[in-house]
Amino acid sequence: MSGKRESRNTDGGPQLDVRIIRTNKVFKTHKGGKTASWSILVVVGDNKGSVGVGLGKARGIPDAIRKAEEAARKAMFKVPMIGETIPYEIRAVSGTAEVVLRPAAPGTGVKAGGAVRQCLEAAGIHNVLSKFLGSRNAINMAYATIEAFKALEDPEAAANRRGIEVKQLVPWIEKARKEKNSMLRIKLIRSTVAHQWRTRRVVESLGLRKINQVVEHDDTPVIRGMVHRVKELLHVEEVEGTPSKKGTTKAAPKAAVAEAPKKAKAAKATETVAEASEEKPKKKTTKKSEEAK
Numbered sequence: 001m002s003g004k005r006e007s008r009n010t011d012g013g014p015q016l017d018v019r020i021i022r023t024n025k026v027f028k029t030h031k032g033g034k035t036a037s038w039s040i041l042v043v044v045g046d047n048k049g050s051v052g053v054g055l056g057k058a059r060g061i062p063d064a065i066r067k068a069e070e071a072a073r074k075a076m077f078k079v080p081m082i083g084e085t086i087p088y089e090i091r092a093v094s095g096t097a098e099v100v101l102r103p104a105a106p107g108t109g110v111k112a113g114g115a116v117r118q119c120l121e122a123a124g125i126h127n128v129l130s131k132f133l134g135s136r137n138a139i140n141m142a143y144a145t146i147e148a149f150k151a152l153e154d155p156e157a158a159a160n161r162r163g164i165e166v167k168q169l170v171p172w173i174e175k176a177r178k179e180k181n182s183m184l185r186i187k188l189i190r191s192t193v194a195h196q197w198r199t200r201r202v203v204e205s206l207g208l209r210k211i212n213q214v215v216e217h218d219d220t221p222v223i224r225g226m227v228h229r230v231k232e233l234l235h236v237e238e239v240e241g242t243p244s245k246k247g248t249t250k251a252a253p254k255a256a257v258a259e260a261p262k263k264a265k266a267a268k269a270t271e272t273v274a275e276a277s278e279e280k281p282k283k284k285t286t287k288k289s290e291e292a293k
Helices: 061-074 114-123 138-151 155-162 173-181 197-205 221-229 254-292
Strands: 003-005 017-029 034-045 050-058 090-094 097-103 128-134 182-188 214-218 234-240
Touching (some): 017 114, 017 138, 050 061, 114 128, 128 138, 182 221
Antiparallel strands (some): 182 214
């Protein structure tokens, strides 16, 4: 039953990412026999840095999920992030479980599994390396990950508290923040005729149709992954610019720029021909009028 689910929120609030980490059927012994119930662990996040974990118990599965989601919503908090990764390496312990999280470069992905991966994806952390030590219990893994999130601080606040510069704590922070406003200028330098259809489809997805055509895209892990697949056909440059809201900004191809003067000349030629055709009948009428006189 574990996996991603839609939020059960129906009161018009924000729709959150709800993931079931673990389901466990438990029994309680009474004088008259045993009664079964369900214990469910749920993580809730907005994929933008907020996350929370809750545990619910009830006779029925839907009621247990509802209780766990409500508890997770109440326990939500903000996780300090730089882009789509964490600021620095962190280690946390919960019970007999220990988790280690390390920041990673854009395009790395989530190198984790089980409950750790669910918590990271719900929080919106898409580039991170992890190592888990000790107990493999899903509940301990989830709470250890949450403890690691709570132990994180903003790089500036942590540097001020320790009396050091931010560069000493996070050497790559300036580069990471510059990448937010960087763009990639991509030029097609080779033909895709002799290549497989998958390669041609990647090139077309980048907006390239002709040789020497140039486009500009936001510098994101998705675009870099596409460029890496067909890097032998492209020439890529990093340029400064404001990323577009839609995520892609295309520049006018050189072929269209080169054809513009030709179209202008053709339009002028058609105009002159039209003017000449209008003047010719006027001249004929003048000749006839002169002969009549």
